[in-house]
Every structure is written in structure tokens, then in C-alpha cells.
Amino acid sequence: MGHVEKKPFAPWGDEDAPAECDKEGHETAAECDCDARWKWGYTDHYVDGETIAMAEVDPRLDGRAFLQQEDDPYVYVAGDDVRCPETGDVHPAFIAILEHFGLTYADLSQSEAGVHAQYKGEFPDDVKQASWRLDDDSWGANDDLPSIEIYDGKRVCVATGLHVPGTPTEVREWNEDVLENLLDANDQLPNEQSYDRNRDEASIDRDDYDLEDYEPEATSSTETTDDIRDIFAAIDRLDAQDVAERTIVQRWNDDATTSDGERAFWPIWSSLSDGGTANIVTDNRWQDTGDLGGYGGPVTMAAIDAGEIRPANARPVDGDAWWRGVENLRELGFPVSKYEPATDDSRNGDGRAVSALPIGQLDALEPAERSRFAKKRGLEWPSTAAAREVLFDTILEVIRNEDDRIVDAPTSLGKSYAIASTRWGARTEITGGRPVVHLLETQDARDEAVDVAEERGGQYHVLLGRHGGCPVCAGNHDDEISINGEPASKWLDRQCEGKGMPFSAAHRYLEEHNDQGVTLPCTKDGPCTAISQ
Incomplete structure (x- = not known):
């Protein structure tokens, strides 16, 4: 279709076509006074580029727009405020991202302060949109902060034809090998971390509790409670607009027309060049009335801020995401007490008494006596050789399975030595023929690892900071x-x-x-x- 400013428009179409109309009480534009030519969901108004080229002589049009659909194999990358309109300089972080993805067709935005790039590709199944700021300072003559937005779903992609020199004239596939790392580095992947809080027995379903006329005992962020109702009461006392300002609001849009008690805003995941009217918040809930369609209360907004859930299609959270949202509210300074279930530290999970192993007494004993002392109390004390064998087997397992795991081992057991002394090039059944990267905390530790690798005849390459x-x-x-x-x-x-x-x-x-x-x-x-x- 063509576009007027940023809105798709089909001047060649029938203004009374039966395009679906989303205004209250309306069904189609054929039955109301709305103009169907502005309804970009009406596929009968879609035409090809050659037809658009002939229509662009229409003075009402500002240019053409590509209407990216859910099942299209394309991805739209928009860099907002990344180009200085006076000098033409583009923010180096945005350039670096495009270099990682690979060269493809790119053009300037209407304001010439942004750059758009179109790729062939797709997001992982659990990602619908990605967006983040590129800098904490504005770039060049721009007033707003530079940011990037990436879409592989339904999107109006305004095309100016102001081709960026040095980029090809065709749309190419992006480098999907770097995609996940880039999204992860910018907190755009769902947080899969599981929070083990021993709270399995604490239901967070309000229907399981009598909350009527309940008076909470713990009411501040510095207090601890073993009554989940104190948490519910604290959340109910929060003003969702206050929470939104600390979590998901980039800028308020008080010039927008809203209902009483509502405030519109630009969220942190959108560009300030958008209308700033899709997201609204009352005193108890936030709602995205635009394409992403998320909504929820204070805990949901806090969970978004914590990176626990994505704003796209967000819903009131439960489970681990609920607990993380509550924790983030407290970390942000809201008066929500910390929940700690009532426990009896002198008992273990099945009710049997537990006694502590006297570490101080163990340290005072000779090694042989120490082992016997611990064994009498049910603790197996492996030899150093046995412990190192277990450590090395664990390292092999982690590398073979490509796990993300912290390997717990005592100091001086030989973790660094085991990595540096192994000739990984001969262990292709473990590495798959790929190099093993050994990261060390200090230059001294790195130099020691190099000495070990040389002593054992291994091939290595030192990566400098x-x-x-x-x-x-x-x-x-x-x-x-x-x-x-x-x-x-x-x-x-x-x-x-x-x-x-x-x-x-x-x-x-x-x-x-x-x-x-x-x-x-x-x-x-x-x-x-x-x-x-």
C-alpha cells in the first residue's frame, strides 16, 4: 500500500469496501461512514510494487509501505534516532549490529534520523519482538535516545527509497548464528532461571485465602512475613501508575486523549517516534491496546522490568514469574515485605533431627583422623585423586552436552590445571572438533595456564583483552x-x-x-x- 505520514493508505481502493471496522458499534466500512482505504488489514487493497509506482504520483501519498505479515519470511530492523540528520553519521552500535547480521537492503527513515533494514529470517518461537536502547545519550543532532526495534510479525514497514550507500539492493538472509547471543546480551530472551525459594507449599491463588477485612502485620520492604496475605495486601495498596513509572514507562504522554483516571505513555520497548497512545495505565492495571496486546497489574510490570517476561502478549503472572515480580517491587523500594515460610531449622524435610558437622573440630585434626571423624558421622571423604577424577569427568560431561553449569569444586583441586593440561584437539568425541575457550580471571592465571599447555604439548592461542x-x-x-x-x-x-x-x-x-x-x-x-x- 501507499502511506500518508506513517499510516497505510490505498487511494486506488473503494472507500466503501467491506473492510472490517474496529470502531465501537461498527462491523465493516461498507455499513458506516469510515473510509475503507485506510484499513490496512483489508487484503483486497493490496497491490504489487509496480502498481504502487504508478500510484505514487498521487499528491496525497508520501510514499509506499510494505505490510509485513505473520507468515512472511521477513524481519524488519528499525534503528530509531541512530543517524545524525546533520552529518549523516550513524551510531557505531547500530552499525555493529547490522554487520553481525550481514549486509542487506537498508534505507533511511522519513525524518532521515533513522535507518531501516529488511532481512529474511525469523525469531525463536518464544520471541515476538525485540527492542532495546543503544545508548544513554542522544546521537548527533537528535533529541531522543537511539534505539533498535526488530519485528518478524505483522508490521507496517514504511519504505522511503532513500537507499543507504554501501548496502545491497536486495533483501538477504540474516546470520542466525549470532541472533540468540545478540538477543541474550540485550535481555531479549525469556528468563528461564528457576527461583528455588522453598515456597512450593505457599499458594499464590487469592481464592485460597480469606482476605476480607484482613489487616497485614508486615507492611514495609524491610520486614519479613510468613503470611502470604501480607504480600497480597501490600500489592493491593500499590498505585499501578507509580509502579509503571519505575518499571515500563519511558515517557508519559499527557497530551493524549484518555478516559478519566488513565495515563498514556511511551513504554521502554517502543520508539518515541510512535504515537505514544497505545499503552495506558490506571491506578490498578496497565494495558497495551496496540499490536503487542499485553496487560497486567503491578507484579506483571515488575516482572517485565526484571526481564522475567516479555511485554508482547504479557498477562497477569503466576509461579516463579510472580515471585520474581514481587521481589523486584521490593528491590525498587515499594513497601512489600519479604516472604519467608515458617520452618523449624532443627528438622530436615522428613522430620528427622539434623546435627551439624563440626567444621572447626575437623580443621584441628590430622588428615587421617579428619577422614575417620567425618566417616563416623556419615560423611564420605574422598581422596584427592578420587575428587580430581570426579571433577574431570564432570568437566567432560559439561563440554560434551554443551551445558551451562557451575561446577562446584574445592579450591586447589585443579580446575584450571585440568582444562589447560588436556589436549582437547585429540578429544573430538568430547568437543566435536571445536576449540575449547578457557577464561581466566587474571593475567597471572592466564600465563600459568599457557605454561601448563606448553608443558603438555597442547596447541593454544591466547586471546588478549x-x-x-x-x-x-x-x-x-x-x-x-x-x-x-x-x-x-x-x-x-x-x-x-x-x-x-x-x-x-x-x-x-x-x-x-x-x-x-x-x-x-x-x-x-x-x-x-x-x-x-
């Missing part, structure tokens, strides 16, 4: 290289650590925009080692 691989980032050239008056190393650290920008993107921007206009010393003989490695 940005400070170790780039002398500019290490501060060796701060006296001679700056950007906007700030020493180069401090600027790089602020971009990478403070804003989460990839080092390669920040480094490239520094290279192109440093105050001195010089080639960076680390690139005189080729790409910077911190990047090329």
Missing part, C-alpha cells in the same frame, strides 16, 4: 590522541563498559573521528591486534 591488545585502549597514546577533548583510552572504556558498545565499533569510530584526524598507532601495520585476533 582490549587493553592488552590495543596500546591506544591501554592509554599509551592518551597524550597525543583524543576525541571531543577526552583521552582516547577513557573514551573507549566509557563506550565499552558504560554503554556496552562492541570494542570493534568504538575503535572504528575513534579511528574515523579522533580530534587529531590521525591513523591510530595500533593500525599502522594492519588491523588492531585486539580486533584482528
Whole structure:
């Protein structure tokens, strides 16, 4: 279809066509005074690009729009406020994302402050939309913060035809190998963490309790309660608008026309270039009346803020998501007490008495006596060799199954040595022929691991941090290289650590925009080692 501003419009269509009308009391545009040419869900008004090209001479149209459907194989990536309309510079974080996804057709937005890229691809099944801010500061001459939104479902994709130089003229498939890591790094995947709170016996179904005229005993975030009704009472006392402001509101839109008691707002997952009218909140609930269709009360909003659920199709939460939302409300400073079920610490789960193992006495004994002492009290005390064998078997199991697991082992049992001394290239049945990455906390620990690998004849490659691989980032050239008056190393650290920008993107921007206009010393003989490695 064509578009007027950001709204699809079909001037070639019949304004009285039987397009479904969603206004109250209306059924189709054929039976009311609404204009069917503005109903972009009416498929009889869809035409191809050649027809649109002929219609674009209509002075009412601002251009053409692609109406992306649920079953289309396309993904729409919108970078809002990522381009300075005065200089044409694009935010390096957005450039880095597109480089990770791969080159595809891209054009400028109507305001020329944004960039849109179209890909072939799809999201994981449990992700409908992704959006996040790219910086805490505005970019160039823009007033609003730069952000990115990615859709693979139904979406109006306004096309300006202002082709971004250097990008192809065809739509290409994106690199799905980097997709999950990118979404995970920006908190766009559902949180699968399970919170073990020993609360299985505490029902969170309000119907299971007599709440009428209940007076809570614990009423502040610093108190602890073993009565779940105190939690319910605290949630009921909260004003949902106060909670929304601390969790999901990016900016209030008090100019919007709403019913009494409602406030409209731009949520944190949308662009400020949107209308800012789809999301509204009263004193007890939030609702998204737009495409994402989420709704819920204070706990649901807090669960979204905590990353426990996505805003798309959000509903009042239960189970672990409910508990996490309650915890986040308390962490945000709302007067919700901490729930701790009543327990008898002197008993175990089946009612039998439990006695503690006297660690202090064990430490005072000789090793042989220590083992016998512990064994008499039902504790098996493995030898160091046996413990190391169990540790190594566990490491092999984790690598083979590609698990995300913390392997618990005593200090000095040889965790680092076991990784560094194993010739993983000969263990293809474990690694599948892929390299094993060994991350260490300090440079000294890294150097020790290198010595072990050399001693055992293994092949290895040392990956340097940005400070170790780039002398500019290490501060060796701060006296001679700056950007906007700030020493180069401090600027790089602020971009990478403070804003989460990839080092390669920040480094490239520094290279192109440093105050001195010089080639960076680390690139005189080729790409910077911190990047090329």
C-alpha cells in the first residue's frame, strides 16, 4: 500500500469496501461512514510494487509501505534516532549490529534520523519482538535516545527509497548464528532461571485465602512475613501508575486523549517516534491496546522490568514469574515485605533431627583422623585423586552436552590445571572438533595456564583483552590522541563498559573521528591486534 505520514493508505481502493471496522458499534466500512482505504488489514487493497509506482504520483501519498505479515519470511530492523540528520553519521552500535547480521537492503527513515533494514529470517518461537536502547545519550543532532526495534510479525514497514550507500539492493538472509547471543546480551530472551525459594507449599491463588477485612502485620520492604496475605495486601495498596513509572514507562504522554483516571505513555520497548497512545495505565492495571496486546497489574510490570517476561502478549503472572515480580517491587523500594515460610531449622524435610558437622573440630585434626571423624558421622571423604577424577569427568560431561553449569569444586583441586593440561584437539568425541575457550580471571592465571599447555604439548592461542591488545585502549597514546577533548583510552572504556558498545565499533569510530584526524598507532601495520585476533 501507499502511506500518508506513517499510516497505510490505498487511494486506488473503494472507500466503501467491506473492510472490517474496529470502531465501537461498527462491523465493516461498507455499513458506516469510515473510509475503507485506510484499513490496512483489508487484503483486497493490496497491490504489487509496480502498481504502487504508478500510484505514487498521487499528491496525497508520501510514499509506499510494505505490510509485513505473520507468515512472511521477513524481519524488519528499525534503528530509531541512530543517524545524525546533520552529518549523516550513524551510531557505531547500530552499525555493529547490522554487520553481525550481514549486509542487506537498508534505507533511511522519513525524518532521515533513522535507518531501516529488511532481512529474511525469523525469531525463536518464544520471541515476538525485540527492542532495546543503544545508548544513554542522544546521537548527533537528535533529541531522543537511539534505539533498535526488530519485528518478524505483522508490521507496517514504511519504505522511503532513500537507499543507504554501501548496502545491497536486495533483501538477504540474516546470520542466525549470532541472533540468540545478540538477543541474550540485550535481555531479549525469556528468563528461564528457576527461583528455588522453598515456597512450593505457599499458594499464590487469592481464592485460597480469606482476605476480607484482613489487616497485614508486615507492611514495609524491610520486614519479613510468613503470611502470604501480607504480600497480597501490600500489592493491593500499590498505585499501578507509580509502579509503571519505575518499571515500563519511558515517557508519559499527557497530551493524549484518555478516559478519566488513565495515563498514556511511551513504554521502554517502543520508539518515541510512535504515537505514544497505545499503552495506558490506571491506578490498578496497565494495558497495551496496540499490536503487542499485553496487560497486567503491578507484579506483571515488575516482572517485565526484571526481564522475567516479555511485554508482547504479557498477562497477569503466576509461579516463579510472580515471585520474581514481587521481589523486584521490593528491590525498587515499594513497601512489600519479604516472604519467608515458617520452618523449624532443627528438622530436615522428613522430620528427622539434623546435627551439624563440626567444621572447626575437623580443621584441628590430622588428615587421617579428619577422614575417620567425618566417616563416623556419615560423611564420605574422598581422596584427592578420587575428587580430581570426579571433577574431570564432570568437566567432560559439561563440554560434551554443551551445558551451562557451575561446577562446584574445592579450591586447589585443579580446575584450571585440568582444562589447560588436556589436549582437547585429540578429544573430538568430547568437543566435536571445536576449540575449547578457557577464561581466566587474571593475567597471572592466564600465563600459568599457557605454561601448563606448553608443558603438555597442547596447541593454544591466547586471546588478549582490549587493553592488552590495543596500546591506544591501554592509554599509551592518551597524550597525543583524543576525541571531543577526552583521552582516547577513557573514551573507549566509557563506550565499552558504560554503554556496552562492541570494542570493534568504538575503535572504528575513534579511528574515523579522533580530534587529531590521525591513523591510530595500533593500525599502522594492519588491523588492531585486539580486533584482528
